[in-house]
Amino acid sequence: MRVITLPEFGSALELAEIDTPQPAAGEVRVRVHAASVNGFDLAVAAGYLKDHMEHRFPVVLGKDFAGIVDAIGDGVSEYAVGDRVFGVVTKAHLGDGSFGEFVVVPVSTGLAVLPAQIDFARGAALGLAGTAAQAAIDAAQLAPGSTVLIVGATGGVGNQAVQLAASAGATVIATARTALGIAQVRLLGATEIVDHTQNIAEAVLADHADGVDVILHFAGDPATVLPALRAGGRFVSTLVASPDQLSADGIEVLPVFADPTPVVLARLAESLAAGRTSVSVQGSYALADVADAFEAFDAGARGKLVILP
Numbered sequence: 490m491r492v493i494t495l496p497e498f499g500s501a502l503e504l505a506e507i508d509t510p511q512p513a514a515g516e517v518r519v520r521v522h523a524a525s526v527n528g529f530d531l532a533v534a535a536g537y538l539k540d541h542m543e544h545r546f547p548v549v550l551g552k553d554f555a556g557i558v559d560a561i562g563d564g565v566s567e568y569a570v571g572d573r574v575f576g577v578v579t580k581a582h583l584g585d586g587s588f589g590e591f592v593v594v595p596v597s598t599g600l601a602v603l604p605a606q607i608d609f610a611r612g613a614a615l616g617l618a619g620t621a622a623q624a625a626i627d628a629a630q631l632a633p634g635s636t637v638l639i640v641g642a643t644g645g646v647g648n649q650a651v652q653l654a655a656s657a658g659a660t661v662i663a664t665a666r667t668a669l670g671i672a673q674v675r676l677l678g679a680t681e682i683v684d685h686t687q688n689i690a691e692a693v694l695a696d697h698a699d700g701v702d703v704i705l706h707f708a709g710d711p712a713t714v715l716p717a718l719r720a721g722g723r724f725v726s727t728l729v730a731s732p733d734q735l736s737a738d739g740i741e742v743l744p745v746f747a748d749p750t751p752v753v754l755a756r757l758a759e760s761l762a763a764g765r766t767s768v769s770v771q772g773s774y775a776l777a778d779v780a781d782a783f784e785a786f787d788a789g790a791r792g793k794l795v796i797l798p
């Protein structure tokens with residue numbers, strides 16, 4: 490099968506041909522119809538995870554996928570050949586990614602049924618960003634009337650978080666810097682906009698003198714936005730790995746991590762299929778053009794970028 494690999498640390502990405510993997514017990518093989526780009530993939534390609542996770546070279550890149558089950562390992566009763574599925578490759582090592590024609594994944598985590606109403610591109614764009622946004626919303630404990638500043642609202646995670654926060658009844662202040670970005674986050678439920686090329690905290694405090702109840706931090710320097718949080722507020726971040734990274738008295742710093750369990754994935758898919766949420770796919774790239782997709786992602790894409798093997 491054709492895949493995009495990192496052949497070794499420090500090398501460029503390569504379009505390669507490798508043996509099609511077989512599912513082991515408890516696994517299924519998925520014919521990938523679409524995958525999507527996440528910051529995690531760029532980090533792996535740059536070698537940033539060298540000391541944090543085992544790499545099995547050549548490392549096939551890619552976390553998110555959507556496609557059709559085409560082979561079943563022993564003991565799998567939850568899925569059958571022909572099922573439409575989506576998910577996030579969630580393994581203890583790196584190497585068996587989704588940027589290829591097939592991916593093998595366990596059924597116990599990172600996999601769920603893709604409802605018929607959702608096309609493969611949007612299914613592939615939902616998993617990691619959606620589960621990260623859901624983890625952030627759960628940690629935020631929003632109540633109707635809460636004010637929440639979402640920093641990085643125009644990205645894949647931010648897009649989902651804006652919708653989930655608005656549907657929880659919160660007043661959403663979103664960052665955006667372009668007319669298209671502003672229009673996008675307003676459509677998703679933001680009622681106030683802050684240009685993140687300006688001083689975000691100053692702009693927020695001008696209208697909310699006591700600060701906001703919650704900051705959802707998905708981009709930029711955490712220290713510069715922290716002053717916008719009220720005393721006793723919650724600072725929820727996908728980028729801060731530990732509360733010690735921020736010196737902050739009288740507030741809670743909550744690092745969050747995507748947890749793509751089948752239950753959370755199914756909840757996200759149900760909400761998307763019912764039209765309560767949406768996924769914005771801003772561009773699609775052939776497998777051979779993953780490097781171009783990475784460049785566009787790095788330059789600050791709105792929404793999600795999809796890879797079509």
Ligand SMILES: NC(=O)c1ccc[n+]([C@@H]2O[C@H](COP(=O)([O-])OP(=O)(O)OC[C@H]3O[C@@H](n4cnc5c(N)ncnc54)[C@H](OP(=O)(O)O)[C@@H]3O)[C@@H](O)[C@H]2O)c1
Nearest residue numbers: 528621641643644645646664685707708709727746747789
């Ligand atoms: N911990 C986890 O489990 C987990 C899971 C998923 C993602 N993440 C991380 O969460 C972050 C967001 O992910 P994503 O997929 O949404 O990334 P993304 O699609 O790249 O989104 C980032 C967005 O933030 C905007 N932005 C850039 N600099 C900004 C700033 N200083 N202030 C406000 N907005 C800014 C970008 O737009 P412009 O540049 O065009 O302004 C872009 O729209 C990434 O760092 C990712 O690695 C963590």
